Amino acid sequence: MGKWFRNFFVFLGVITFIGFVFSMFGASKLMEQKEKVSKNSILHLKLNGVIIGEQPFLKDLVKYRDDKQIKGILVEINSPGGVVGPSQEIFSELKRVREEWQKPVVVTSSAMMASGAYYAAVAADKIVVNPGTMVGSIGVIMNFANLEKLYSWANVERYAITTGPYKDAGADYRAMTEAEKSLFREMIGEVHDQFKAAIAEGRQLPIEKVEMFADGRVFTGETAVKYKFADQLGTLEDAKRLVGTLSGLGENPELFEPPKPRPDVWEVLGEVSMGSKSLTQVVKQSIKPQLVGVPLFMLPAALN
Numbered sequence: 001m002g003k004w005f006r007n008f009f010v011f012l013g014v015i016t017f018i019g020f021v022f023s024m025f026g027a028s029k030l031m032e033q034k035e036k037v038s039k040n041s042i043l044h045l046k047l048n049g050v051i052i053g054e055q056p057f058l059k060d061l062v063k064y065r066d067d068k069q070i071k072g073i074l075v076e077i078n079s080p081g082g083v084v085g086p087s088q089e090i091f092s093e094l095k096r097v098r099e100e101w102q103k104p105v106v107v108t109s110s111a112m113m114a115s116g117a118y119y120a121a122v123a124a125d126k127i128v129v130n131p132g133t134m135v136g137s138i139g140v141i142m143n144f145a146n147l148e149k150l151y152s153w154a155n156v157e158r159y160a161i162t163t164g165p166y167k168d169a170g171a172d173y174r175a176m177t178e179a180e181k182s183l184f185r186e187m188i189g190e191v192h193d194q195f196k197a198a199i200a201e202g203r204q205l206p207i208e209k210v211e212m213f214a215d216g217r218v219f220t221g222e223t224a225v226k227y228k229f230a231d232q233l234g235t236l237e238d239a240k241r242l243v244g245t246l247s248g249l250g251e252n253p254e255l256f257e258p259p260k261p262r263p264d265v266w267e268v269l270g271e272v273s274m275g276s277k278s279l280t281q282v283v284k285q286s287i288k289p290q291l292v293g294v295p296l297f298m299l300p301a302a303l304n
Contacts, residue, residue: 037069041256042243044074050298051082051090051116058093060258065097070256072104072247073097074239075124081115081137081298084191091198094123104246108239109133114218114299118229119195122202125246127230128239129221135229137299138195139216140188147172203228218299 043064047057064070073094081087097103107113107124114137121127129135151158151173158173169180196214200207205228213219213227224230232238244253 035259037064037067037256039254040069040071040249041254042072042074042240042247042249043067043070044076044255044257046076046078047090047117047120048078051079051086051120053083053086055086055090058090061093061097064256064258065101065103070103071249072106072243072253074243074255075105075107075121076236077107077109077113077117077121078111079114079117080112080300081117081119081296083296083298084116084140087116087119088194088198090120091123091202094120095202098123098125104243106239106243106246108234108236109135109221110236112299115139116296116298119198122199124202126232126239126242127224128232128234128242129224129230130235131220131222131233133221133224134218134299135221135224136213136219137216138199138210138214140192140195141216141296141298141300142170142184142188143296143300144170144176145172146175148174199229205229 043061045057045060047055061073065073075094094105097105104126105124106126106128107121108128109117109121110130110133112134113121113127113129114134118135118138158171160168160171160173162168166180166183169183170176192214196207196210199205199210199214203210209227213229219227219229221230221233225233232242234242240253240255241251244251247253
C-alpha cells in the first residue's frame with residue numbers, strides 16, 4: 001500500500017508540473033494579444049541591452065503602430081548595439097512608422113546609444129540625448145578566436161571537410177589566411193557603407209561628414225548635438241514633450257506602455273541557483289560566444 005501511495009504522489013507531482021508548464025505558456029500567449037488603447041496616446045517603447053535575435057521591442061512596435069489612437073512613438077534606448085541584421089530591421093520598421101503611418105518618432109538615450117543602437121535611432125524624426133550619453137561607435141566589427149595551440153596542447157585534432165576554400169573561413173582550429181581576411185574586410189566594408197548611408201539619409205548630413213566620424217569612435221551627447229548626430233540635449237521628459245508637440249497632443253501627452261508578457265516557464269526556472277550563479281546569469285554569459293564570427297554594429301567594451 002505504501003508503494004502505491006508513493007507512486008500516486010509522484011504521478012500527481014508530474015501532472016501538477018505539466019499543468020504548471022502549460023498554464024504558463026497559455027498565460028504568455030494570452031498576454032501577447034493586443035491590449036486596447038483607450039485614448040490618443042504616444043507609444044512608449046524601450047530598447048535595452050545587446051540587439052541580438054528576435055526583439056520584443058519589434059513585436060510591440062508592429063503590434064501598436066497602426067492603432068488609430070497611437071499618434072506617435074517615443075523610444076528609450078540604452079544599448080551598445082548588436083548584430084547587423086536585427087539592428088537594420090529596427091531601423092527599417094521605425095522608418096516605416098514615419099513614411100507609411102505618418103507618425104512622429106522621437107528617440108532618447110540617457111546612457112548609451114552606440115553602433116547598432118545608433119543605426120536604429122537615425123530612423124527617428126528627432127534624437128534627444130544627455131550631455132554625457134555615449135553616442136556613435138559608427139563601425140563594424142567581427143570577432144574571431146584562433147584556438148589552434150589550445151587544441152594541440154589538449155591533443156585534440158580538429159578539421160573539416162568543405163565544398164570550397166572559404167567554407168570554413170574563420171574556424172577556430174586554424175589561423176585565418178590572408179585571402180580569408182581580405183574576404184571578411186570586404187564584407188564588413190560593404191556593411192559599413194550601409195551604416196554610413198543610413199546616417200547620411202536619416203540625419204540629412206553629407207556623406208563626407210559622416211565618414212569623418214565613422215571610424216568607430218564614441219562621442220558624448222554634447223558632441224553629438226554639436227556635429228548634428230543628435231538634435232538636442234535633454235531628458236526623457238524633454239523627449240516626451242517633443243514627440244507630444246510633433247504629434248499634436250501637446251507637451252504633456254498620454255504615454256501608452258505595452259503590457260509586459262508574463263514570464264514563461266524558462267524565465268521562472270531560470271532563477272534556479274546553479275552554484276554561485278543563476279541559470280539566467282549563465283545564459284547571459286553565453287551571449288559572447290554567439291557573437292563570434294558575426295558582423296556586429298556594437299561597442300565591444302560594453303560586454304566586458
